[in-house]
Amino acid sequence: MITNNHIFPSLISLVLLLNAIHAVNTGPNALVLNCGSSNSVKDADGRTWDPDAKYLSVGGNSTTAKAETQDPSLPSDVPYMSARIFLSETTYQFPLQNSTSRTLLRLHFYPSSYPNLNISNSYFSVVAGGVTLLNNFSASLAAEALSQAYFIKEYYMPPSEFTILNVTLKPSDKQPQSFAFLNGIEVISTPTLFDEDPILAGSAGNDFDTSVTIPIDTSSMETMFRLNVGGQYIAPVNDSGGLMRSWYDDSLYIYGAGQGVALQANTTINYKGLPSYMAPIDVYGSYRSMGAFVDVNRISNLTWIFQVDPNFMYLLRFHWCDSEMTKTNQRVFDVFINNKTAASEVDLFAWTQSTATPTKKDYVVQINNNKTNNNTEAQLWVALHPTDKTKAEFSDVLLNGLEIFKLSDKSKSNLAGPNPTISDMMKKYQEAQLAPKAFETNNPNKSNSSTSFSVIITGAAGGAAAIGVAAAIFLFTFTRQKRNPNGDAVSTWLPISWNSNSTTIKSSPSGRSQGGTTSISTDAACNCRYFNLSEIKNATKNFDESNVIGVGGFGKVYKGVIDGDTKVAIKRSNPSSEQGVNEFQTEIEMLSRLRHRHLVSLIGFCEDNGEMILVYDYMGQGTLREHLYKGNKITLSWKQRLEICIGAARGLHYLHTGAKYTIIHRDVKTTNILLDDKWVAKVSDFGLSKTGPNMNQGHVSTVVKGSFGYLDPEYFRRQQLTEKSDVYSFGVVLFEVLCARMTP
Known part of the structure; x- marks a missing residue:
């Protein structure tokens, strides 16, 4: 959930931002193409998208089409309402002005209905620069699995000796009447984003001189996750360096009850030696730490879990900026990736020798398939743990941003993963939350390459079963991803374009x-x-x-x-x-x-x-409350209750993260969860909702409104509204569903 402030750019920042956007659209090293369009058009952010036809090579069979419906979640009709349809293998040829740098390739998909075409028949492959990006890919299945209308696939292609980047789309031979399609393409020559080889997790800890590094110069990459840890969603127009990247909220992926605290820097952040294009200043200005409970921190971790494709290596980029510590050995912690030590005794002040100085560090880990089953998904765990080896002044950890990239396989020619399915995703998330892996306590007798760490779950023993059920429902729902575990789609909850006219x-x-x-x-x-x-x-x-x-x-x-x-x-x-x-x-x-x-x-x-x-x-089955108590309509089975709670949590989380600004419902209760004829839960009644960019203190100060029994006590007492107030109310709903008892 979003817990930090939305920061408005200053006038100077706005000017720089407009210049950056202009550079992306008009610079010699960028192509922004609206597939199927015959004219240059601008999107809702003012970016100019040019026609794609002149980049098509001779041969192939393609045509243009207009989407028959415009989903309201689309941020703009450009580039999504027009498409190029490929009926046979067809290649784009994009000139590379700077083939010595990596090329950022974005593919935009809107699997809508197009005239005389059945979108469910669309299965195809995409090969760029000889690397298979997608194979037997169904954009329709990907969108359906994540309940979203459109998505973007993002890749970093390695430097090439050639001055042309070939991107080939080929309909599947296995599917009758198959076709490929594409709505938009971005081809951007990037600055030096990957300036050093990443350290292999488990190879040496904090001894960088002897660490094993993995060369990635020739590896292609797919962006899997890009998180503004402890901060809000950052839209592409607010990215740095004109790269138009999206940065997402990290709380979707936090494991267990140890959410830590999300904070804003209380000092000015300056890039100093780090290039500004590495990440926007808002990433370094917000962070997540463990909080002030020292005794709990010492036996706990701050942990994130990601679903990924097995049998690939993954590069993890950690963005750090400690705006609090003023000397060495104040905050020191270890970094673990999949139970392996990536770095030990991380002291950010010692690294940078100054306060509020951004830095980044890259690590790589191999993710293999679980040999005991045939799952097409694997888990990637990231954990930070305070170390007591140096007797640091504070027992705490810190993280500002995290990027995860899938590296092309050993042959350097494949990045493709399988199509996602709803059932597979539900099974994996339920397994992750209800029966998580057991990690051992740190054992100094074990080798550094496999140093283990403990995952501590704290909380009252009483009511653990009920809280476990509630957490399982809530965490499953909230763990939707920017990329699905197979890398096939972006987040279900995408930014909404608001209009002030x-x-x-x-x-x-x-x-x-x-x-x-x-x-x-x-x-x-x-x-x-x-x-x-x-x-x-x-x-x-x-x-x-x-x-x-x-x-x-x-x-x-x-x-x-x-x-x-x-x-x-x-x-x-x-x-x-x-x-x-x-x-x-x-x-x-x-x-x-x-x-x-x-x-x-x-x-x-x-x-x-x-x-x-x-x-x-019309909601044919009425309200959730009507089905919870004896004598009221139809009594719900436990499976129905679970599915209804999952659906309501999805809707609520969409409000918190799907819009440009946080939307707080303020009146979550069983009478405001409606059920349609197919028992699909829908959150209703937004008359008391609050939203806006004015949450500059992380909350909205407002008079208390809502329903007693569901009201967050902190909101009631302090009149400071946050999205956590909705979470509290939803927790009451979960217990009401579990116990079939009304709130007092």
Whole structure:
């Protein structure tokens, strides 16, 4: 979850950012191509995407197509709404202005429906510079497995003696009517990002002079994870060096209850000797440490778990910047990768000889398949542990950023992994959280190449079983990835493009919609349907009481029918309700831009003749609360309860990480988790939600709103709202589901 502040760039930073974007688009070492487009067009960030046709080699059979639907989660229609369709093997030829440096290659996929094509038939391979990037790849399966509309694959190709990079797409011979497709391509000549060979984990610890290093000059790489540890999502336009990289929240991958604390640097960060393109300053300005509980820290680790493809080597880049320590031997810790010592006695001040100085260090590890089974996935563990060998002043660890790259195999010609499946991912995550590996305590008698570390789970013994169930549900859901374990797709929750242009809703001082200055964005208004009052009355038989299916703080909810046979739920504001035009506005602003399988969908709204009415998809099975207690509708099985909780957690986490800014629901409870006809859970009722870039203290100071029994006590006491308040409320929901008892 996002726990740190969103930092606005200063005017100077903004100028530099615009210059960087301009350099990426117009510089001689970058190509940004909109596949299937005949003209140069700009995306929502102002980047110019050029046509791709002139880079196609002679031969091959390709055509252009337009996507038939535009998913609301797309950040821009460019490059995703146009595509090039490949019906036979076809090659792009991209000129390399600087073949002595690595080339960053991004492939954009939007597996939507295209005219006269069945996207489920699309299986294909992609080969770049002689390296197989994708093999028998299904973008449709990848998107379905991660419940997302679009994704990006990112690769670093090694320096080449050639001045042309060939990228070949070939439809599968095994699949009838197969075709390949591509929506966008970026080809960027990078600066020297990988300036030294990485250290093999387990080879020498902190003795860098004798460590074994692995040459990677000729290795191709795929970006698997790029995390802003302890910080928020960093969008491509805010990346450094004009490389347009995305940096994601790390809390999705933290193991167990030891989340540590996410903090912001309390001093100015300067790059000093490190090139600024290594990572944006926001990465070095936020970090995660273990916190102030010394006794707990000494026997614990701060641990992250990643699902990866077996039988590959992985390069892990650690970004560090200690903005607190002012002398040596204050904070010293060990770094473990898959139970092997990557570095021991890491003292960042001793490394840099100054405070607030960014540095990075690369390590590599081989991930093999588990010989006891045929799993197509493996686990990569990263753990930091305070060491007591040096008698350091503090017992703590620190990490600012982490990048993980898959290295091409021993033949240097393959990076492809298998297609992901939903069932495989669920099984692996349940195994990881319910039956984690047992790691041994540090044993000085063991060799350094296999030094073990302990994973300590702390907490009250009482209620451990219930908390374990809750944690399993929550952690499984929250461990969705930027790349899926096979490297086939990016995060389910991708940034949403927000538009500040607005249109006016008239409202009265009383909060009724008649004559004030409250407004919603034009983007929100365009993304949902406007109903006049006569349409609403016709749908509800003039608000017939027999059609009432619920009553909430906003008003009554009616079952209705629109467009002849489409069932909808119609929420009508009560003039005497405490929830007025602000809640009405918030609901429209939120749901018009949010589209997720586990969020209730807003169809439209009515603001007519003093009425404030919202129209949603009809949820045939009602609320979760209605099914938990004896005498209420259908009693849920344990499997149904688990699936409902997983779905609700997915929706909630999407709110916390999927948008440009954190969205805090503020009213998570069993009556606000709705179930459709297929028992799919959907989070609803966003009238009290809070969002925005103004969380400059890591929280929003606001009056307390919500439902007693579900309220976070810290929020209630301090009136400081964070996404953790939603997590607390969801925890109450989990216990309610587990025990079938109402909150007091």
